[in-house]
Every structure is written in C-alpha cells, then in structure tokens.
Amino acid sequence: MLCRGELKPTPADLRPMRCRYVHNNVPFRRLAPLKLEEAYLDPYIVIYHDVMYDNEIELVKKMARPRFRRATVQNAVTGELETAHYRISKSAWIRTEEHKIVENIVQRTEDMTGLDMSVAEELQVVNYGIGGHYEPHFDFARKDEVRAFQGLNTGNRIATVLFYMSDVEQGGATVFTNLRIALWPKKGSAAFWYNLHKSGEGDFRTRHAACPVLTGSKWVSNKWIHERNQEFRRPCGLEPDHGEFAI
Ligand SMILES: O=C(O)CCC(=O)C(=O)O
Numbered sequence: 001m002l003c004r005g006e007l008k009p010t011p012a013d014l015r016p017m018r019c020r021y022v023h024n025n026v027p028f029r030r031l032a033p034l035k036l037e038e039a040y041l042d043p044y045i046v047i048y049h050d051v052m053y054d055n056e057i058e059l060v061k062k063m064a065r066p067r068f069r070r071a072t073v074q075n076a077v078t079g080e081l082e083t084a085h086y087r088i089s090k091s092a093w094i095r096t097e098e099h100k101i102v103e104n105i106v107q108r109t110e111d112m113t114g115l116d117m118s119v120a121e122e123l124q125v126v127n128y129g130i131g132g133h134y135e136p137h138f139d140f141a142r143k144d145e146v147r148a149f150q151g152l153n154t155g156n157r158i159a160t161v162l163f164y165m166s167d168v169e170q171g172g173a174t175v176f177t178n179l180r181i182a183l184w185p186k187k188g189s190a191a192f193w194y195n196l197h198k199s200g201e202g203d204f205r206t207r208h209a210a211c212p213v214l215t216g217s218k219w220v221s222n223k224w225i226h227e228r229n230q231e232f233r234r235p236c237g238l239e240p241d242h243g244e245f246a247i
C-alpha cells in the first residue's frame with residue numbers, strides 16, 4: 001500500500017509540516033539558502049530540494065558505472081558482506097578526494113546536516129533496475145551486531161543523507177514502514193534523518209525500505225555519517241530525544 005502510493009497522508013497529518021529556506025548558520029548559506037521540506041516531525045525527516053545538480057549527477061553516474069557490483073549486506077552473525085535476495089541493486093563507492101565535484105557534494109552535505117563529514121563513509125552510489133528493491137531495514141547497527149563498522153572505529157551511523165539522482169517512472173519510493181510515509185524520488189533532492197537518538201540508542205522508528213522499481217531505473221546515493229566528532233554538533237543526551245532537531 002505504501003509502495004503503491006495508496007496510503008496518502010491526511011490533511012491533518014500534513015497540517016504541521018513546513019517548507020522553508022534555511023542557512024543552518026553556515027555563512028555561505030545566507031546567500032545561497034537550502035530548500036527544506038519537512039516530511040515527518042518525530043522522528044524528524046526532511047527533504048532538501050535541488051541539492052545535487054545535473055552536471056554533478058552525470059559525473060557521479062559516470063564514475064560509478066565501471067565499478068558497479070551487486071550490492072551486499074552485512075551478515076549480523078559473522079560480519080561478512082554477502083549478497084541477499086532482500087537487497088537487489090548495484091552499488092559502487094566514490095571517494096571524496098577523487099573529484100572536486102564530489103568534494104562540493106560532501107561540503108553541501110555538511111551544510112545540510114551540520115555534522116562533521118570527516119567520519120562519514122564514502123559516497124555510495126546505487127542503481128536499481130526493474131524489480132530492484134531493498135526490503136525494510138535499519139541503517140544503524142544493532143547492539144548484537146558486534147562487528148558492524150568495526151574497522152572504521154567511528155561509532156554507529158548517526159545519520160543518513162539519501163540523494164535522489166533520478167526520477168522514477170513508476171515505483172521506487174523510499175518508505176518508512178513504521179511511520180507509514182513514502183518519499184518519492186525526485187532528481188536532485190535528498191532525504192535526511194537521524195538513525196540514532198541523542199542518547200546513542202538506535203531509533204527503531206527509522207526502519208525503511210526501497211520499493212521495487214516498476215518502470216524505469218532508479219539512481220540514489222547514500223552518505224552515512226558516523227557518531228564520532230559530532231559531540232558539539234549534536235550533543236548527546238541521557239534520554240531518547242523526541243522530535244528535536246540539531247540544525
Ligand atoms: O533507495 C532507497 O530509496 C533507500 C536505500 C536505502 O535505504 C539504503 O541503501 O540503505
């Protein structure tokens with residue numbers, strides 16, 4: 001139902017949502033503000049519009065194409081990366097230093113989130129063909145996944161920025177299954193949410209999925225930001241937070 005677009009938010013759901021220009025206290029963004037649209041308030045999920053430009057998208061796609069491999073997931077028990085029937089797509093990683101344009105995208109992601117990008121993972125580019133999808137999951141590691149992100153030593157994935165690098169003719173929404181909302185891909189926009197509460201606990205309300213692509217092809221890229229270095233940007237709290245936003 002969510003994937004089909006049949007569960008529309010009611011006027012009462014939409015009533016408190018706002019769109020606004022934001023600068024997030026970044027001096028440059030006072031001149032070039034970002035377009036923010038609220039998609040959900042608690043947990044806070046926003047869409048930024050027009051934050052990846054067509055020339056950037058073309059370049060990122062060009063860099064990703066020759067590197068594409070069948071996307072993998074991390075086995076919760078062994079920590080090994082493996083293919084799974086519940087994630088059908090191709091993915092590739094692009095390092096920030098590889099191109100000035102990628103550096104610009106990462107700087108913009110910092111402006112959008114107010115978070116330190118030195119502990120973010122590289123840009124993960126993903127392409128879903130017809131039938132491509134990703135079943136409901138969390139982006140953060142659960143307590144029992146002891147080996148997750150071990151090599152990185154930067155803590156858990158505090159936040160996700162998901163860039164939409166194409167429109168999708170039919171299907172392909174990102175759906176939050178507990179919140180019962182669907183985000184429809186729009187080329188150049190990006191979704192941003194925190195995966196963890198301020199206490200560092202995983203926010204289980206952020207469970208989400210990529211619906212199957214029915215017609216066309218879907219391109220996204222993920223920027224996953226980690227916990228380390230964020231203590232002044234998003235201070236910790238003892239309690240799980242509710243609907244507060246750091247920026
Ligand atoms: O492609 C999407 O809409 C969501 C992708 C996703 O959740 C992921 O790659 O972790």
Ligand SMILES: [Fe+2]
Nearest residue numbers: 137138139208
């Ligand atoms: Fe995800």
